[in-house]
Amino acid sequence: MNFEEIYKNVPKPHIPEKLPVELSAALYDCEIIKLISKANNAMGAYRGFLLNTINPMLLIAPLMSQEAVLSSKLEGTHATIEDFINYDAGNEVAVSKDEMQEIMNYRTALFYALDKMSTISDESEEGRHKLPLSVRLIKEMHKILLDNVRGKTKSPGEFKSEQNYIGNSNKITFTPLPPELTLDYMANLEKYIHHEEVDLLVQAALLHCQFEMIHPFKDGNGRIGRLLIPLFLYYRDMLPVPTFYMSAYFEKDRNMYLEKLSAVSKDNDYAAWIKYFLEGVIEQAEINTMKAKKMLGMYNDFKELCISEMSSKYAIMLLDEIFKKPMFKAKQVQDIIPGSKGTLYNMLDEFVEKGILRKDEKVRNTTYYCPAILTLL
Known part of the structure; x- marks a missing residue:
């Protein structure tokens, strides 16, 4: 035409x-x-x-x-x-x-x-x-x-x-x-x-x-x-x-x-x-309302884990970043979370161990993600 x-x-x-x-x-x-x-x-x-x-x-x-x-x-x-x-x-x-x-x-x-x-x-x-x-x-x-x-x-x-x-x-x-x-x-x-x-x-x-x-x-x-x-x-x-x-x-x-x-x-x-x-x-x-309530329930459950079972005082700070950015690389949160690189990687390992995060198989430039948030979306 x-x-x-x-x-x-x-x-x-x-x-x-x-x-x-x-x-x-x-x-x-x-x-x-x-x-x-x-x-x-x-x-x-x-x-x-x-x-x-x-x-x-x-x-x-x-x-x-x-x-x-x-x-x-x-x-x-x-x-x-x-x-x-x-x-x-x-x-x-x-x-x-x-x-x-x-x-x-x-x-x-x-x-x-x-x-x-x-x-x-x-x-x-x-x-x-x-x-x-x-x-x-x-x-x-x-x-x-x-x-x-x-x-x-x-x-x-x-x-x-x-x-x-x-x-x-x-x-x-x-x-x-x-x-x-x-x-x-x-x-x-x-x-x-x-x-x-x-x-x-x-x-x-x-x-x-x-x-x-x-x-x-x-x-x-x-x-x-x-x-x-x-x-x-x-x-x-x-x-x-x-x-x-x-x-x-x-x-x-x-x-x-x-x-x-x-x-x-x-x-x-x-x-x-x-x-x-x-x-x-x-x-x-x-x-x-339904999704936000599920998010809140999820956040509170994860927060309880951070308080009772995580070793770092910055665990809740990292949790907040996960909700803002449910998939990320360590370098993307490095300047936001206080402490050394070692502290951050130890926290990330703990979050993976507790099931809050998962990570891909890459040795370098690893991607971390929160399956619970991604499933809800």
């Missing part, structure tokens, strides 16, 4: 309503009312677990890596969580380095935003974020996302200056907002982040949907749009850390995801999108 045939029936650019949209019809839907209640209960249970955990980021770190893989997979990468963990440990993988770097960049962008938005803890500023979730921060995240990967030539950190399209090599299915309207609509999106909507989860649904309709960048829109969900829930204090991810739900049936977004652009059917999104929130909140 030639270029002219592909572009012959290109849809006109979609110009969505600005936010907030009229929701009265959707909110009279009994199913949506029930889903709002159920989704908030599921998120409440997840939030409660995170609040009652001493270091929730430690337990969620492996799930953040999983999210980075799944979100990138939606954009055409083929890497698995096993590939990523091996690559992160410095091992060779069959997938291209460019794909692996895209996943690394996704995780880096999330941590960057978290650092910029982290709450100030001194008494005079208690509960305030350093920086708001804003257009400026979104652009900075986008710049990180496309750093030194296949989208590096597509204006990292800058809004599109030419019309972009969504589709495949045979057909264009959607034409996003024209570039000349992008700045105005992104300013409206930023304002909506601080709007008092009827429900925060409904607001998260509309925020993600609107970002996809705008498609403000030349590349990387899907990944930034998915990152906005946990960052928004964190910024609006629904979650104590930005560790709630929807990529697994969207990836499970990508056609359904696109169909529900299409219902908004074609028929202004926000109710169908909100239902779909809330069902995903319920599913992912329950899965996240």
